[in-house]
Amino acid sequence: AQSVAQPEDQVNVAEGNPLTVKCTYSVSGNPYLFWYVQYPNRGLQFLLKYITGDNLVKGSYGFEAEFNKSQTSFHLKKPSALVSDSALYFCAVRERERNTDKLIFGTGTRLQVFP
């Protein structure tokens, strides 16, 4: 079964500093990996995805993620954090055992950017 793990419940970073939100995955075969962000009292918004190709994926709002097959990781990064980046971030993997768009989500990491 596919799964993702987000080892940190919360990440704190000062505005202007680089940020990293960690995600590791466990899948059979080639993974379809995603990052979503959730602002308070809102639904989830798609940030980026890795399906194939370059290991560095660029997404919305200046975020990027690096796919590392040997470490089974897909960490989310941003060179310079903004206070407005403070939100809940979810890593997800697409279940591919059937023809479906089911995503398996991690437990989420709360990012707090301090001014």
Added chain:
Amino acid sequence: KAGVTQTPRYLIKTRGQQVTLSCSPISGHRSVSWYQQTPGQGLQFLFEYFSETQRNKGNFPGRFSGRQFSNSRSEMNVSTLELGDSALYLCASSTGLAGGPGTGELFFGEGSRLTVL
């Protein structure tokens, strides 16, 4: 292009009642998925519908059911509500077509927050 619309946004019910939540997907999207979000369990997959057929189902009791109409709009129903059903219920739509450029990318609504008293 209008996004995913969920109604109602907030509702309060009492134990034993039932509730129906509605989701209108993005125009052209044929797949609708439902997720339950709680602080303790995170995001849990409920079910996915594609062209009016349930294509996948999560590990929830039979009190949780859903359906999809010919216009792709979807409803989910929870019967005999329990306190533990209090959650944010999120609907997501997608093209549902494997292998296409939008593969796996879900578009979420704002959610319906259910409180069971």
